[in-house]
Amino acid sequence: MREHGGNLDLAQQRFGGRAEHWIDLSTGINRLSYPVGEVSAHHWQALPSRAEIEVLHRAAHHAYRTSAPVVAMGGAQAAIQLLPQLAPSGRARILAPTYNEYAGVLSAAGWNVQAVGELDALAGADVAIVVNPNNPDGRCHLPKDLLALLPRVGRLVIDESFADTVPQLSLAPEAARPGLLILRSFGKFYGLAGLRLGFAIGNAADIEKLAAMSGPWPVSGAAISIGCRALRDDAWAETTSARLARDCVRLDGMAQSQGWRLVGGTPLFRLYETPDALAAQDKLAQSQIWSRVFAQKPGWLRLGLPGSESEWTRLAEVLAR
Secondary structure, three states: OOOOOOOHHHHHHHHOOOHHHOEEOOOOOOOOOOOOOOOOHHHHHOOOOHHHHHHHHHHHHHHHOOOOOEEEEOOHHHHHHHHHHHOOOOEEEEEOOOOOHHHHHHHHOOOEEEEEOOHHHHOOOOEEEEEOOOOOOOOOOOHHHHHHHHHHOOEEEEEOOOOOOOHHHOOHHHOOOOOEEEEEEOOOOOOOHHHOOEEEEEOHHHHHHHHHHHOOOOOOHHHHHHHHHHHOOHHHHHHHHHHHHHHHHHHHHHHHHOOOEEEEEEOOEEEEEOOOHHHHHHHHHOOOEEOEEEOOEEEEEEEEOOOOHHHHHHHHHHHHO
16 A cells, blocks of 8 residues: 555554544645535435436536546546556656655556656656646646647646646646646545545547546446536635635644744645654644655655634644643
């Protein structure tokens, strides 16, 4: 199992406590989630129809401001798992450091995987991977710079799992271009990771292949019902983006009081350089607040944003000790 946030079971093993008592800030998942409301019995009992899935696709077109072909999947991770099957194995280059599933999945499928540090170094790859904004450091790339790279690679995959709050960075409107594939996560911004919903957006040939590999029922009826409602709720998205921006400033101020330096981040998580990230993680965990550390970067501590005011108060009290 590769290292990820959200591993609250490990926190419980080490520090005790019941899951509901923990504040899990080890992920970039919005802790004030979209209100799911009522889900009809039909969406629980019946297999999703093709017509219902197409309604979800149209909602994704609305939210992501695109008319390119789209396919709903069980989270962006489901698309990552299928990515090696879109073409014969070859050279994969990944802009790193970043989400570690890409390297693992491609390597396991026989691809020659290379991590590179600069955008230009992706040129010549059969598949090039860019997470934009990046996880965990929030590094961003302008659409024009990514489009300039497109003719220099076989396929350019842009993971926009954290792009909901920065729509100006998204290449979803350009996704119909040959060789370009965009991945979107629903669960992070909408705070509903357990729903397992995401989308791949791209040219017709790639989307048809992904849809065929995903099978006739790639997402649940509940995901369709909630996803359609959320993706069309522009007012909620705008209000939430504004709140997250304010909360970033608030969290950065708390971190600064500890002497932690901001490395980067997005409106859903922040990455700090600390004197000792494991010690900081242990301090927080003693009060059942879980954070993310990185084996290769002993000073890095990543924190998601607290949700309720009581969570903010609890974090402030722990840091003040």
